[in-house]
Structures are given as C-alpha cells and as structure tokens.
Amino acid sequence: MIEFHLDARSGVPTYLQLVQQVKQAVRLGILQPGDQLPTVKDVVGSLAINPNTVLKAYRELDHEGLVEGRRGQGTFVSSELPTLPPDGTKTLRAALQRWIERAHAAGLDDESIAALFADTVRASTTVRAA
Numbered sequence: 001m002i003e004f005h006l007d008a009r010s011g012v013p014t015y016l017q018l019v020q021q022v023k024q025a026v027r028l029g030i031l032q033p034g035d036q037l038p039t040v041k042d043v044v045g046s047l048a049i050n051p052n053t054v055l056k057a058y059r060e061l062d063h064e065g066l067v068e069g070r071r072g073q074g075t076f077v078s079s080e081l082p083t084l085p086p087d088g089t090k091t092l093r094a095a096l097q098r099w100i101e102r103a104h105a106a107g108l109d110d111e112s113i114a115a116l117f118a119d120t121v122r123a124s125t126t127v128r129a130a
Contacts, residue, residue: 001038002031006047009111014049018057026066026077028089037067037075 002025006017025031038046040054058075061067068078103113 001036004038004043004047006049015053015057015060018043018054019060022057022061022077023066026080031077033077033080035077036073037077039074 002022004018004021006014010017012020022031022037031037037058040051040058043049043054044051058067058069062069062075065079066077067075069075100113103116108116
C-alpha cells in the first residue's frame with residue numbers, strides 16, 4: 001500500500017501531490033490494478049489534512065480513469081500507466097543516484113537538484129515535441 005508524504009515547500013497543492021504520488025506508484029509498479037488506496041480516514045490521520053483534500057485527489061484520479069471508488073469498500077487502482085521494465089528501472093535508478101551524489105558534492109541542495117531535474121525534463125520534452 002502507498003504511504004503518502006507532503007512537501008509544504010513545493011508550492012504544489014496538497015491534492016495534486018497525492019495525485020502525483022499515486023500516478024508515480026502505478027507507473028513504477030508499486031501499485032497494481034486491484035490494489036486499494038488508503039482510506040480517506042487513514043490519509044487524514046497520517047497527514048493531518050482536510051478530508052476534502054483527499055476526496056478531491058481521489059476524484060481527480062477517478063476522473064482520469066486511474067482509480068475507481070467502490071461504495072462501502074474504498075478506492076482501488078483500476079488501470080495501468082506505462083511502466084518501465086524492472087531491470088531498466090534498477091539501472092536508471094542507480095545511475096540517477098550516482099548523479100544525485102555528484103550534485104550534492106557540487107554543493108546543490110535537494111530543492112536545487114529537483115529544480116534542475118524538472119527544468120531538464122521540460123527542455124527535453126520541448127525538444128522531442130519540435
């Protein structure tokens with residue numbers, strides 16, 4: 001089961017952080033179709049957030065067709081996102097970990113690394129779209 005975490009400094013709305021974490025867990029194969037998401041009550045208890053925030057995130061995921069709510073049972077993953085092959089993920093994760101270590105050694109903090117990574121992904125997406 002997924003365990004949510006929040007970054008108050010990210011500037012990303014709380015409900016979107018939850019949505020992104022579910023999508024990431026599905027994409028990485030951590031969550032599979034049929035897996036149940038934590039109940040709203042459990043998420044509220046662990047993160048101390050408003051229940052409506054969790055409901056909004058789950059509604060967004062439902063609207064996108066990634067999860068489905070089952071009355072009286074909970075919210076379940078209903079479809080897959082494209083995933084990386086497990087062996088490819090291990091290799092990429094190890095390479096990324098080495099890169100992060102080099103970035104830290106060069107004096108970058110986690111926020112700077114995340115910003116650099118996000119900017120590079122955006123630039124890469126722009127080049128591929130052209």
